[in-house]
Amino acid sequence: MTRNPYLPLTETTFYILLVLTTPAHGYAIIQEIDKLSDGTVKVAAGTMYGAIENLLKLNWIEEIPSREKRRRVYQITDVGEKILTLEIERQKSLIKLSSEFGY
Numbered sequence: 704m705t706r707n708p709y710l711p712l713t714e715t716t717f718y719i720l721l722v723l724t725t726p727a728h729g730y731a732i733i734q735e736i737d738k739l740s741d742g743t744v745k746v747a748a749g750t751m752y753g754a755i756e757n758l759l760k761l762n763w764i765e766e767i768p769s770r771e772k773r774r775r776v777y778q779i780t781d782v783g784e785k786i787l788t789l790e791i792e793r794q795k796s797l798i799k800l801s802s803e804f805g806y
């Protein structure tokens with residue numbers, strides 16, 4: 704099996720893609736990551752917007768029309784969903800392997 708060059712995802716990228724399975728703007732993404740991680744993952748605004756720009760270039764997310772002119776709203780693309788699924792499967796296989804070793 705050929706390894707995907709984009710994997711493993713960074714924790715920030717993983718959370719952003721996961722959150723954007725539902726459309727959201729940048730600050731809402733930051734808040735949702737904080738909530739999902741029980742406050743253990745803090746994403747600064749600069750980090751968020753840099754990551755968003757990279758994900759847009761990779762075509763993993765896209766901007767969608769919004770009623771709010773001041774907020775840019777994003778959602779995951781089909782390509783992004785494929786990458787997210789591959790990462791989840793990669794993590795599942797690591798968990799399965801570790802459980803075979805009693806962890």
